[in-house]
Amino acid sequence: MTREESSKVTRRSTRFSSSVTSDNPEPNPSHPPTVADLTFGEESITLDSLLSSFPGRRSQILDLIRLIGPLDSPALPVILYGHASTGKTSVVLQVFTHLNRPFVYSSCRTCCTPRLLFESILNQLLLHSKCSSNGYASAKRCDKPSDFVNLLKEALSSVVETLNSTKLEKKLMGKMVYLIVDHVDLIKEWDKGAMILQFLFSLSSVLKMPQLGIILISGLPPDVYYSNMGYTDPLPVYFPEYSEEELRQIFLKNQVNKKLYSAFLDVALRPFCRVTRRVEELSTSLSSLFRQYCEPLDDLSISPNEDLKRRLYSNLRPHITSCLNEVFRVSGRPHDGDTRGERRQKASYSSEKGDELEILDFHMSTSAKYLLIAAFLASRNPATLDASMFDSTGGMDNRKRKRKASEKSMEKKEMAEQEAVMKGPGSFPLERLLAIFQCIASVGDSSLGEEEDEEGEEEATGYDKESNNMMSDILLQVSSLCDANFMIKSGSCPLEGSIRYRSMVSEDLSLKVARSLSFPLSKYLYRR
């Protein structure tokens, strides 16, 4: 979809130079929209520069041009498919720049309902633009596919008529309009999506207007859409994932210092290619990594020798692995008050388990903490063990006895362990949660109380009150834990009380919470 940077050089020079001259952001454009606005409206690029701007897409571009055919030749519907970030949208748009033919583009990402999709197509054909003067309304209101066909026919014929009548000065635009629909795979998720999909695929046969060429872009292969409904299958063009070499060419395209960047790619690209080949993802992580790569350098225009390369690599190496795992990075702001500066977030916490584990960096009330632990325990421990875990003697002794008994069947245990991992946290009713909560909260309180007994009556009054009142707001706390995604709720009728909860807290977090309460969580956890 986005293989754009390759095209940037050529495109910028043409489009932006023209756009600067006519840069008129006033609400009322100086000229009324014409059919010419359906094309890119600028000089077309040559086939050579088109091909060179998309490394590794030569055959797809040629295929597409062949399928679209020469000027004014009716074409069968085409479907472009392939993974995300393989240049589908960019290639199509650039091919139309090259051909300089009128087209209409609608993305199902932006138009998230059939109505929006239909109206967006019609608006473009009718050269209608939404603005405050028309109340941001569409040209036509259109909800149903049948209406759409009629309206589309009208709009198309008027466009074709103008195309016929206006012998455009120098450029040949032909007498055809092409309809590009992007992200077709998203329609599947829509309400009645299957129906819309069928309609879209059969559009050309329903419409019976050779002046409309249809190009669909999809993330999924065409097989998932076909059903024997009697329309001609669109011609497929497959966009495979880029190879490492092609990615290399793409990333080298716009670099100022190509030598330095290629040295960087030598070390960085390979590990990343194993994880993802999406240009979008790669470009964000590579750009931040490249900044680190260049950090020791004063002069960014030097061409590195072997020795320098080696040193830069050793400098970079620790960052690569951490960068590989990260999906989402959050950078702190200097004026944030947080002196830790930029911090990287890893998809897994494995590498930063050290001091991170110690602190809980948000505030929870004590009862919410106990509740969180109770939910965690209720999800992890089998319900049958509750009685022995939380009886008056405390869980410790019972558990040891149990362990000894089960040591005979090690294999069985391992199997059960794996099964538990696959199953994830178990669910529990509210009553069980509250029972466990009361047990552990009372344990926590009594341990606090013991300390204070030696002390005298000092704070005993305060704590007594708090344990008395612990229960009053507990249901409120449960709901706020649910809101924070620490627990999830399932079940239907609130009166029935059949709601079951499930704890979504990782063991790390619950350990953190337990530590902040100095609650012996591991004592109460049943390990298979």
Place this chain on the structure above:
Amino acid sequence: MAPSTSVADPQPSSTTDSFNSNAAAENDIRPFFVLHKASSGSKPTATVKAKRRIESPSPKLAKKSEIESVEEEDGQFFSTLRLKVFETVWSKIENTIQDVLRDSNSKVFSGVHNWICESFESVRSSGALSLSEAVRSYPVLSQPSSKQLFTALVLTRNLEMVDDLSTFEDLGLHLKSQGCHVAKLSSMDFSAKNGVGGCLRGLLRQFVMPTIDVADVTVLASWYRENGNHKNPVVIIVDDTERCSGSVLSDLILILSEWAVKVPIFLIMGVSTAHDAPRKILSANALQRLCASRFTLSSPAERMDAVLEAVFLKPCSGFTVSHKVALFMRSYFLCQDGTLTSFVKTLKIACLQHFSLEPLSIMLEHFCQDNQLPGEGTGLLTEATMKHAFDLPSVTRNKITRSTCEMLPQFLLDLQRMPNPWSIVVLCIYEAGKFDKLRLLDIFCETLDPEARYLKYFAPSAILNSQSHVSGRNSVIRRVLRKLRDLSPAQLSSLLKSWESLTAEFSEINEKVMELHPFMRNVEAAGQRPGLPTSPKKHASRSHSKLEKELKAMTDKISAVIEFMLREYMKPVETVPFNEILCFKNVDKLQSALLGDPRGRIQSDLLESHSILNCLCCSQRGTTLLPSMHDTSILYALAQEHADVINLHDWYQSFKTILIPRNSKAKSKSKTTSKSKKRKERCEEPEPPAEASIQARFCRAVMELQIAGLIRMPSKRRPDFVQRVAFSS
């Protein structure tokens, strides 16, 4: 009637008869009713309070005494006056709190704004789009990184969102005043039911115009290009990210990021738990489109300390709370709710109750107005209130008699001045405690202790065996003292500086602090010597030991100063005469107003329904159940006899025997449970209700119990039994 009586309920010790009479209470209804209405508007506990009030027994008022109409009028006059003073005092406290909160947020707000400006400039500098380009439906082809959506994660660091609703409101206003286009979405807009269309529609309604009905991003793009809108960034605030439906939010992010080049959008997401919370709810595709920066709001505990400092330690309103109330508020904050909102609410209830309970609280008005002498206020005092003033426990304890009546202004002057040295000492200890990350809340609670138990840590024995002895591990003062020994010379000197500035207005303490300077110089001198690189190792170790010695002397001296401060100037409010004027002490009232225990209330009210209904028929019933009682009440009383499951049939039968007196229907005798046999013959129904109507009443009552959350309907496994859910403790 009931609502007014409980609040106007006089203190038992009070002798102001005007409050003890029915007539006066009736006259008092209006102001107190207004008082309550005003407070309950913003409080969710209003219903709880109402229940509590209903319960409060009214017979106390029955012992009425005849009073002159003059006093009656006085009572009304004073109660309206107190209401007025409450409003002044509370508005002062409230404004102070709001100022503090605004200050605490302002740094983050300007940080967010700077970030928006920087990023917006970087977007604009990469090239302007023409109008036709910007509203086209196909994407602008440029760098893949242009699909990144600038995102600010604002960490609120509190599980509860309540405090931060207003914070995000303020942030929106702040950004708006800086020229940004701001829209605010909440988790309500991100429901799975409405899908991404719902939140887009919400956005467009806020940005473009309120009547828009299509969820189309192109409208946003066209709007942005009109009327110079494109000169300013577009900001979308989502205040509770965790509560949003993840898929809808992901969809919105994907759509907006497609348009990010045409409409530079800045997303501000409030995250209440960990900073990686977005990773848990968003899809990978959406995550990767976010270019996130992190901003951290001050934590609730920090804000709490700032609020405490401004309200109680700096001159504010004069209103203060006693040790027990402070402890209660602290434990409520730490254990129950943990939001500043509820703390402020607690404070307001305390303040309100103080004014409704304490006749002399009108004097507080003069504390609010700094320039006015308190003496002027005494003109308002009538004989009755004067009498009340000299019956206050703190006055009788200090053996101040009526004869010193003319000294009252002097005492009040003292009272007004009194908190100053006290709050200076507290702030000094807070300074010292900062090295150990102690909270002002804890220090505040401990130092309010009227018995000054913290002083025992200065006893020589306590210092000697401080390591081995576990007692008082939670004591703040003790932790401060222990931490002092670990401080580095640099920390000590900064501590000294802050003490100096804190005590500048109070010469007695300031002198003591100044005495520390020579010790500090010694420490610094000793500290510099080992820094010399040429010094041989032996010498270094010797000078090191010297440094340690000096440090020891220094810390000893500091703890001596702390002890001096505590002993001499730490006069907790509660030990001062006439403190009742300022200080709210009634922790039980506060607690019942705040916590209410609605479930327990329902249960006990069901069992004691006659005390609420006050009907004649049930008033002398004793423990027996009468047919004239409310059905639900009868059923619940019957349910008490069962264990955690109740057989429906038995229950119904015993219900029926209550409703139909035994002599009129003898055959039901066989089915009755033992309890219902106690029923007396006294109340005979004129005619027994029909079987069908009994069944209907039974069903309705059971349903009501179910709705009240007291029982659960029969399960499939045991169709004949209902389960009791709630048990009275």
